[in-house]
Amino acid sequence: QQQVKQSPQSLIVQKGGISIINCAYENTAFDYFPWYQQFPGKGPALLIAIRPDVSEKKEGRFTISFNKSAKQFSLHIMDSQPGDSATYFCAATNSGNTPLVFGKGTRLSVIA
Amino acid sequence: NAGVTQTPKFQVLKTGQSMTLQCAQDMNHNSMYWYRQDPGMGLRLIYYSASEGTTDKGEVPNGYNVSRLNKREFSLRLESAAPSQTSVYFCASDVSYEQYFGPGTRLTVT
Numbered sequence: 135q136q137q138v139k140q141s142p143q144s145l146i147v148q149k150g151g152i153s154i155i156n157c158a159y160e161n162t163a164f165d166y167f168p169w170y171q172q173f174p175g176k177g178p179a180l181l182i183a184i185r186p187d188v189s190e191k192k193e194g195r196f197t198i199s200f201n202k203s204a205k206q207f208s209l210h211i212m213d214s215q216p217g218d219s220a221t222y223f224c225a226a227t228n229s230g231n232t233p234l235v236f237g238k239g240t241r242l243s244v245i246a
Numbered sequence: 247n248a249g250v251t252q253t254p255k256f257q258v259l260k261t262g263q264s265m266t267l268q269c270a271q272d273m274n275h276n277s278m279y280w281y282r283q284d285p286g287m288g289l290r291l292i293y294y295s296a297s298e299g300t301t302d303k304g305e306v307p308n309g310y311n312v313s314r315l316n317k318r319e320f321s322l323r324l325e326s327a328a329p330s331q332t333s334v335y336f337c338a339s340d341v342s343y344e345q346y347f348g349p350g351t352r353l354t355v356t
Contacts, residue, residue: 176349177336178345179347223288233279233294
């Protein structure tokens, strides 16, 4: 049973555009929602994370928007650059020492 | 700090052969994880260890065994490799749910 559904599977964005990746979760006990970035041939790395006490978190060009009532969260990449081309994973967990549950990933390509 | 290291980087096995994937972390993290990554399937948890001396099954444990040798090291063993185990394997450790991943082992079973 997939507990975190991520869309789209792949995304092509023009340089300078906004990339948007969405995730939906089922378990209302989840209280930590990170996004990971993975470049080809590398392991994933934490990009940004949010807890449900806030509706938005911004770090540079990357923003997480969180909608607790809809059980959805999304990653927005502003002014997308070719260097942002990577696979992005959303994830979720509850803070009870249970492992992260990952979405299936979105392959982002930013073209000039 | 080296972070999370994995050996080997690449491996080709024949069906039925066994091997152990090694993972070590130097960040003094309590929790460690093994994932496999397949195209279109994302990261699937095989086994994890919340602390030294404990291990638990993840989403796809069949065909694998693990050993938490000490706080630093967490190994993954394939007793009788099958073509379905062809994948990229990642080890990770974490603190406060921030996971640090190793560079991965690309395993092919023929």
